[in-house]
Amino acid sequence: MDDLFAPSDVSWTRVSPKLATLRRLNASIVAGLAAIVALLALGLTLGWLYGVLAVVVIALALAWAWILIGRNQRSWRYAEREDELLVSHGIMFRELVVVPYGRMQFVDVTAGPLERAYGMATVELHTATPATDAKIPGLHPDEAGRLRDRLSALGQAQAWGL
Numbered sequence: 816m817d818d819l820f821a822p823s824d825v826s827w828t829r830v831s832p833k834l835a836t837l838r839r840l841n842a843s844i845v846a847g848l849a850a851i852v853a854l855l856a857l858g859l860t861l862g863w864l865y866g867v868l869a870v871v872v873i874a875l876a877l878a879w880a881w882i883l884i885g886r887n888q889r890s891w892r893y894a895e896r897e898d899e900l901l902v903s904h905g906i907m908f909r910e911l912v913v914v915p916y917g918r919m920q921f922v923d924v925t926a927g928p929l930e931r932a933y934g935m936a937t938v939e940l941h942t943a944t945p946a947t948d949a950k951i952p953g954l955h956p957d958e959a960g961r962l963r964d965r966l967s968a969l970g971q972a973q974a975w976g977l
Contacts (some may be wrong), residue, residue, distance in 0.1 A: 819911070825894035834953030835888035837933050839881055840948060846877040893951050900966065901941065902949040912949040919970035922963045925942045926956070938962050 850870045858866030862886035883906075889905045919940055927935040937952040947971045955961065 816909070822901070823863075824893075824972045827892040827894050827897060827903075830888065830891040830893075830951065830953030830954060831935055832888065833933050833935060835885045837929055837953075838884045838888065838934065840929065842877060842880045842884065846873050846880075849873050888953065891951070891953060895965070902951055911949070914940050914942060914947055914949050914973075916966065916969040918944075918947065919966060922966045922970070924963050926959075938966075940953060940966065 849889075850873045851950065854866040854871060856866075859903035863895060886906050887904070888907050890906050893903070898917075899915045901911050901913050903909070919942055921941050923939040923941065924936050930936060931950045934955060935953050936956045937950055938954060938959050939948070939950040941948050951962070
């Protein structure tokens with residue numbers, strides 16, 4: 816079953832472990848804001864006990880998300896073949912996207928403020944069919960630039976051969 820999502824004839828490259836740290840920071844910020852809102856809203860309307868209960872539930876949800884984020888980060892990987900790029904991720908719901916270089920229309924590199932602060936970028940591949948679009952988060956900016964240039968060159972060369 817693993818061969819379906821991890822062909823053995825390729826050399827997989829994993830994304831940065833800092834991706835988990837970044838996503839955990841995002842989750843912590845959202846949980847912190849939600850806890851403040853819940854504590855104030857429920858505390859002022861229903862009583863402080865309900866507000867504290869909501870904060871405890873949010874803290875438990877954050878703890879569970881913390882574990883899942885680490886597992887999800889470890890599942891992200893990509894491989895470059897001669898004619899296609901493979902992107903695989905997911906633990907419970909696994910996904911393997913195979914993007915032929917000749918089908919790529921353009922390649923984006925994005926990095927938000929937190930990604931830049933952590934020295935990471937995301938490469939997004941766009942094809943004519945949105946179902947075959949793929950993204951690779953958690954790349955070092957140099958690797959993202961190299962991958963963008965290589966994929967663009969391969970996509971252009973193979974599109975001309977059609």
